[in-house]
Amino acid sequence: MNPAPPPLPADSPHVVADIAARDDWVEAKLTRNFMRNARPALNSTALVIPVIVVVLYNSVNHWALLSWTLAAVLILVMRYSVVRIYQRDYADSGIAQQRAFIARYGWTWPLGGMVWGASMFLYFLKAPVFDQFICLIVLVGMAGFSVGALSACLRCFIGYINGLAYTILAALAWSMAVERPFPGTLTTYALVVLVLIYWSAVRMAGQRLNRVQRSNLDLQFANAQLIASLTEKTRVALEAVEAKSRFIASAAHDLRQPVHALSLYADWLRAEPELVLQITPKIVQSTQAVNELFNSLFDLARLDASVVEVNWQRVDLPSLVGELELRYAPLAKEKGLDLRTHVRPGAVRSDPVLLKRLLGNLLSNAIRHTERGGVLLAVRPGEDGWRVEVWDTGVGIAPEHQQAIFQEFYRVAKHHGTEEGFGLGLAIVTRLCGALNHRLSMQSRPGQGTVFRLDMEAFDDGESARGHLDSRY
Numbered sequence: 001m002n003p004a005p006p007p008l009p010a011d012s013p014h015v016v017a018d019i020a021a022r023d024d025w026v027e028a029k030l031t032r033n034f035m036r037n038a039r040p041a042l043n044s045t046a047l048v049i050p051v052i053v054v055v056l057y058n059s060v061n062h063w064a065l066l067s068w069t070l071a072a073v074l075i076l077v078m079r080y081s082v083v084r085i086y087q088r089d090y091a092d093s094g095i096a097q098q099r100a101f102i103a104r105y106g107w108t109w110p111l112g113g114m115v116w117g118a119s120m121f122l123y124f125l126k127a128p129v130f131d132q133f134i135c136l137i138v139l140v141g142m143a144g145f146s147v148g149a150l151s152a153c154l155r156c157f158i159g160y161i162n163g164l165a166y167t168i169l170a171a172l173a174w175s176m177a178v179e180r181p182f183p184g185t186l187t188t189y190a191l192v193v194l195v196l197i198y199w200s201a202v203r204m205a206g207q208r209l210n211r212v213q214r215s216n217l218d219l220q221f222a223n224a225q226l227i228a229s230l231t232e233k234t235r236v237a238l239e240a241v242e243a244k245s246r247f248i249a250s251a252a253h254d255l256r257q258p259v260h261a262l263s264l265y266a267d268w269l270r271a272e273p274e275l276v277l278q279i280t281p282k283i284v285q286s287t288q289a290v291n292e293l294f295n296s297l298f299d300l301a302r303l304d305a306s307v308v309e310v311n312w313q314r315v316d317l318p319s320l321v322g323e324l325e326l327r328y329a330p331l332a333k334e335k336g337l338d339l340r341t342h343v344r345p346g347a348v349r350s351d352p353v354l355l356k357r358l359l360g361n362l363l364s365n366a367i368r369h370t371e372r373g374g375v376l377l378a379v380r381p382g383e384d385g386w387r388v389e390v391w392d393t394g395v396g397i398a399p400e401h402q403q404a405i406f407q408e409f410y411r412v413a414k415h416h417g418t419e420e421g422f423g424l425g426l427a428i429v430t431r432l433c434g435a436l437n438h439r440l441s442m443q444s445r446p447g448q449g450t451v452f453r454l455d456m457e458a459f460d461d462g463e464s465a466r467g468h469l470d471s472r473y
Contacts, residue, residue, distance in 0.1 A: 024095040026217040031098040032091070033213070034152035038083050041149040045112075046076055048138055052119060055134050059127040068115075068122055075112045082108055102155060109150065110159035116142060117167025125175055125188075139168065143202050151206040152213055161206065165199040310435055314459045315350045317379050317386060318343050323356065324377060328363045335367060338374030346379065346386050347459040350436055355456075358432040362390040362452050365426065370394035373449075385458035389451055396446040 049072050056065055082105045090101045116139065123135050143164055150157035172192050266283075321343045332339035348355075359377075366375045373393030380387050433440045433454070444450035 022218065022221050025221055026214055028095040028098050029217050029220075030152045030210075030213060031102065034150065034156065035083065035086050035091070037149045037152070038079070038086075041145070042076060042079055042083070044145070045142075048142070049073065049076070052135060052138065055131050056123055056127055059131055060122045064122055068119055071115050071118070075108065075115050079108050079112060102153065106153075106156050106159065109156040110163035113146075113160040113163030113165075114167045117164040118171070120168050120171030121174065124171055139164070140198070143198065147202060147206045147209060151209040154207065154210045157206045157210070158203065161199065161202055165195060168195055310351045310354065312349060312351060314347050315352045315355055317346045317348060317388070320352065320356065320359070321377055321379060324359055324363060327360070328367065331364070332367050332375055335370070336372070337367060337370055339363075339367075340374060340376050342376065342378040342380075344379050344381070346381075348386050348456040349459045350438070350456055354432055354436055355438075358429055358436070358438075359388060359390070359454070361426070361429050361432075362454075366390050366392035366394065366450070366452075369450075382455045385456050388454045388456070390454075391449065391451045393449040396448050396450055397442075397444040 049069065052072075053065065053069055085105070086101060090097050093101075119135060119139070123132050125132075127135070143161060146157060146160055146164075150160055169192065172188060172195070176188055321341050325339060325341050329339045363375065363377065370392045371394065375393075376389070376391040378389045378391065380389065429440065432438075437457075439455040441453045441455075442450065443453075
């Protein structure tokens with residue numbers, strides 16, 4: 001298995017992106033929770049307005065009480081409208097729209113706090129003490145209630161509680177400076193101190209509750225990510241088990257054929273020993289098929305187990321192409337095909353043994369699936385180095401099979417040439433490309449042929465002084 005990657009630094013783009021995604025999700029969730037509590041809070045406020053009116057009706061100026069009542073009802077209706085707008089246009093939107101909503105309508109909460117704080121102008125030191133006490137209890141309760149109802153949106157909560165406190169302090173200052181000139185009464189000063197203390201306590205309680213809510217949502221986000229990760233890993237593991245089961249079944253099926261043929265030839269030879277000259281080549285052919293399958297299986301097993309050692313060094317492309325041509329030209333000639341090469345001087349950074357096996361599989365595959373025409377092995381400059389191309393004029397591959405052909409034991413049904421192989425060549429090519437960090441691409445047209453392109457990094461002459469670099473895939 002590949003070693004686990006080291007922890008990413010805190011300023012890594014991936015970490016920053018994850019943190020940004022988490023913060024956006026938490027903020028959007030807090031806004032939704034805040035708006036979910038908005039209507040119940042407004043319902044409670046609507047019930048309190050008549051209480052204030054009834055308590056103060058016989059003890060304050062009726063026109064002043066009417067003006068305040070109209071202002072309270074107006075801001076109440078306005079906030080109900082804001083809730084409806086949110087539910088209609090923003091409830092299911094993303095974080096950008098949530099922020100836009102708060103930026104556009106967040107001012108209604110501070111305004112509501114100011115309207116309720118302004119009620120102090122109606123009754124402070126004007127109404128009977130018992131009526132003042134009831135109204136002050138209402139304001140204290142509304143400030144405390146805002147901690148649970150509004151703290152999910154810290155901006156609106158701070159705006160509301162500040163608006164409430166500023167207008168209460170303004171009413172007390174008005175009483176001390178105008179209605180009962182300085183130095184005023186000791187009760188008024190004591191009330192100012194109590195307002196400041198309670199204001200600070202409510203603000204701190206709301207901020208603390210907001211942090212708690214954020215921490216809980218951070219845990220929810222982390223748990224959701226963990227569950228998604230575990231679900232994905234479970235899915236990948238199940239797919240791996242299923243693929244391995246298919247792999248074993250296919251290997252057993254393909255191995256059974258040559259082994260069964262060997263058994264038949266052995267029985268035939270025992271019954272008719274005089275046919276040894278005719279049967280021996282068939283036994284050799286079946287044995288070679290078994291060896292080829294086992295070698296391919298061992299290659300796949302080593303690549304999957306990541307125990308293939310990659311010996312990075314300079315690989316001369318003309319020499320590599322010459323060796324491949326010398327090996328595969330007789331196979332092509334045996335089928336009546338031309339194996340042509342086109343090479344330019346150059347070198348790449350790779351493992352010569354593994355690269356030769358990779359390109360050898362591509363050439364063998366091209367020769368197997370080509371009946372007339374030829375195969376071309378070409379070296380050309382690539383985007384970031386060198387590109388080796390293997391062209392053939394074979395049967396081609398239909399688009400629906402172009403991804404599946406890289407799977408183990410996959411052979412296109414009724415595809416001429418596939419009956420000679422085991423469907424492992426391109427699977428090994430894929431693993432080798434991963435080990436060597438080379439990029440493989442393919443284009444094919446049914447009936448016209450196929451081209452495989454292998455892009456490799458050019459060799460840096462400065463590396464020769466540092467020697468070979470051995471690594472384990």
